[in-house]
Amino acid sequence: NAGVMQNPRHLVRRRGQEARLRCSPMKGHSHVYWYRQLPEEGLKFMVYLQKENIIDESGMPKERFSAEFPKEGPSILRIQQVVRGDSAAYFCASSPFERPNTGELFFGEGSRLTVL
Amino acid sequence: KQEVTQIPAALSVPEGENLVLNCSFTDSAIYNLQWFRQDPGKGLTSLLLIQSSQREQTSGRLNASLDKSSGRSTLYIAASQPGDSATYLCAVRPAGGKLIFGQGTELSVKP
Numbered sequence: 001n002a003g004v005m006q007n008p009r010h011l012v013r014r015r016g017q018e019a020r021l022r023c024s025p026m027k028g029h030s031h032v033y034w035y036r037q038l039p040e041e042g043l044k045f046m047v048y049l050q051k052e053n054i055i056d057e058s059g060m061p062k063e064r065f066s067a068e069f070p071k072e073g074p075s076i077l078r079i080q081q082v083v084r085g086d087s088a089a090y091f092c093a094s095s096p097f098e099r100p101n102t103g104e105l106f107f108g109e110g111s112r113l114t115v116l
Numbered sequence: 117k118q119e120v121t122q123i124p125a126a127l128s129v130p131e132g133e134n135l136v137l138n139c140s141f142t143d144s145a146i147y148n149l150q151w152f153r154q155d156p157g158k159g160l161t162s163l164l165l166i167q168s169s170q171r172e173q174t175s176g177r178l179n180a181s182l183d184k185s186s187g188r189s190t191l192y193i194a195a196s197q198p199g200d201s202a203t204y205l206c207a208v209r210p211a212g213g214k215l216i217f218g219q220g221t222e223l224s225v226k227p
Contacts, residue, residue, distance in 0.1 A: 033214060043160075043205070043217040056212060091159060093215075105150065105207075105215055109159035 002027065004094050004108035005074075012114045019079040019086070021111045025094030032075045033093040033105065034060075034067060043091065049075060082115045089113075118143045118210050122218035129196055130226050137191040137221045139206030144184050150215065151180050151191050152205040160205065164191070196225045 005024040013019050025032050034046040045059040049069040060067065064082075069075040079086055089110045095103040119142045129135055139149070148167045152160040164173045164180040166189070172181040179192040193200060203222045207215040 031213065035217075042219040043207075045214045045216065048213050056214060059214075093160075095213075104162055104165045106162060107152070107160035112157075 004092055004106050006090075006092050006108035006111050008111060009109060010112050010114070012116060013082050014116050015083055016081050019082050019113055021077040021079075021090050021092075021113070022074040023077070023092030023094075023108060024074040025092075026106055029094035029096050029106075031095045031103075032069050033095075034075075034077050035091045035093065037089040037091060037110075039088070046077070046090075079113075082113070084115045087113055087115045118146075118208065118216050120206060120208055120216055120218035122204075122206055122221050124221060125219065126222040126224075128224040128226065131196060131198060133196050133225075134192070134194050135196055135223075137193070137204050137206075137223070139189040139191070139218055141187045141189075141208045141216075143210060144187050146184065146208045146210050148209050149180075149182055149189050150207050150209070151178075151189075152207065154203045154205060154220070156203075163204075193223075196223075198225050198227050201225050 007022050030051050032049045035043045037043050047060045047067045048056040064080045066078045089112045091110045093105040093107045095105050121140050123138045150165045151163040154160050166173045166182040177194040182189045201224050203220045205220045207217045209215050
């Protein structure tokens with residue numbers, strides 16, 4: 001049973017370009033969470049999604065950032081017109097459907113975005 | 117607003133010592149608390165999950181306790197080894213699904 005898979009592991013973009021980060025949850029998991037870890041800072045919640053639904057996006061910047069979790073395929077975190085301050089590690093986590101509040105969260109290895 | 121604090125921010129110990137990492141949270145209305153380990157440049161590895169109705173969980177040399185009423189958790193590591201060197205993160209789960217993390221404790225175990 002593969003864990004949470006994130007790709008790309010490393011991504012370099014120039015200012016103004018778009019970054020797309022993908023996350024495939026563990027098999028059987030239908031809840032996905034995205035977190036951002038800035039250098040020397042803790043993990044900050046961004047968005048919580050179920051299949052085809054955004055449940056909580058309170059941690060996601062209102063502009064330039066969007067997330068989706070389609071019925072088929074991975075969850076996507078999209079950052080438009082990237083700026084240097086977007087450079088960070090972006091982590092995805094998943095948990096099982098039947099235990100949305102009490103289930104254990106499993107994290108991927110992260111995608112490290114560098115904006116030049 | 118839930119806030120999670122971890123003390124100390126960094127800790128250096130000689131190999132073989134037993135040690136305790138502390139985590140406190142401001143709102144006791146949580147479903148569970150999870151301890152993670154993060155190695156440099158890597159993802160998070162779940163160590164222990166304590167549900168709100170539980171007092172402690174054990175895995176090998178690790179023991180985590182939870183006192184929900186006082187808003188505290190501790191992670192006890194017995195007979196520390198250089199391979200235990202990493203950042204340890206505590207996270208609580210209030211209603212709503214998401215985990216809220218502390219800043220972490222950076223542990224260094226010297227041979």
